[in-house]
Amino acid sequence: MTSFILFGGSGKVALAFTSLATRAGHRVTSIVRSSDHFDKIEAAGGEPKLLSIEDTDVDGFVNAIKASKAEVVIWSAGAGGKGGPERTKAIDEIGSKKVVDAVKKAGLKRFLAVSATDTRDRSKPPPSWYNEKDLETSDKMWKSIPAYMEAKLRADSYTVSSGLDWTLLRPGLLTDDEPIGNIALGRPHLGSVSRRDVAATLLALALEPKSAGLALDLQAGETPVEEAVKKAVEKRENAWEL
Numbered sequence: 001m002t003s004f005i006l007f008g009g010s011g012k013v014a015l016a017f018t019s020l021a022t023r024a025g026h027r028v029t030s031i032v033r034s035s036d037h038f039d040k041i042e043a044a045g046g047e048p049k050l051l052s053i054e055d056t057d058v059d060g061f062v063n064a065i066k067a068s069k070a071e072v073v074i075w076s077a078g079a080g081g082k083g084g085p086e087r088t089k090a091i092d093e094i095g096s097k098k099v100v101d102a103v104k105k106a107g108l109k110r111f112l113a114v115s116a117t118d119t120r121d122r123s124k125p126p127p128s129w130y131n132e133k134d135l136e137t138s139d140k141m142w143k144s145i146p147a148y149m150e151a152k153l154r155a156d157s158y159t160v161s162s163g164l165d166w167t168l169l170r171p172g173l174l175t176d177d178e179p180i181g182n183i184a185l186g187r188p189h190l191g192s193v194s195r196r197d198v199a200a201t202l203l204a205l206a207l208e209p210k211s212a213g214l215a216l217d218l219q220a221g222e223t224p225v226e227e228a229v230k231k232a233v234e235k236r237e238n239a240w241e242l
Helices: 014-022 035-041 056-068 083-103 132-144 146-160 195-206 225-235
Strands: 005-007 026-031 046-050 072-075 110-114 165-171 173-175 182-186 192-193 214-220
Touching: 005 014, 005 056, 014 026, 014 035, 014 195, 026 035, 026 056, 035 046, 046 056, 056 072, 056 083, 072 083, 072 195, 083 110, 083 146, 083 173, 110 146, 110 195, 132 146, 146 165, 165 195, 182 195, 182 225, 192 195, 195 214, 214 225
Parallel strands: 005 026, 005 072, 026 046, 072 110, 110 165, 165 214, 173 192, 192 214
Antiparallel strands: 182 214
């Protein structure tokens, strides 16, 4: 059994992760900002804990991590476009950085974050595997949600330089489609993926220590999740040229 602490536990990916993890015999402490979410988390098998990512300092997060007795910390929180650019920065960037600092201060090493595909320094050439459609999709994303993409980029850069055993999972456009159980992981072309397939991939990566040090893009594909994770770990191709 692995004990997880999950920040942003009320999101759809987080709830699906909690359900999959607890059904497999693992323990999930789920951090949320409102007790309104407790019923859903408990129904998924998780243990909800009340904590505001915006208002809590690093020491507060350290206390939560230690109290949970977690072995693995997972970041799946986000402003979700609510509250404007300031709140996006406060949660998606600053909140993530505070949790990274707390993981180190709590004496843990393993940290996974659900980020977003195409978070990159756009002053540099695009990834070598991008085609024309990928470039068009990239432009649309950065024009439509620039504050979100910038916040994710800064948060991910901080994670990569943290010294933790980090893994970045970078899904494409999230859908509520039924999970197909087959994915493209590593350096796929830009596309979409079911939230529940994201959750299954996140769990597989969280249980694979050799995924540390990898930033992996995720889209719907043709390879079963466990096989795709195994191949990504073996190839060790980062989707983000760090």
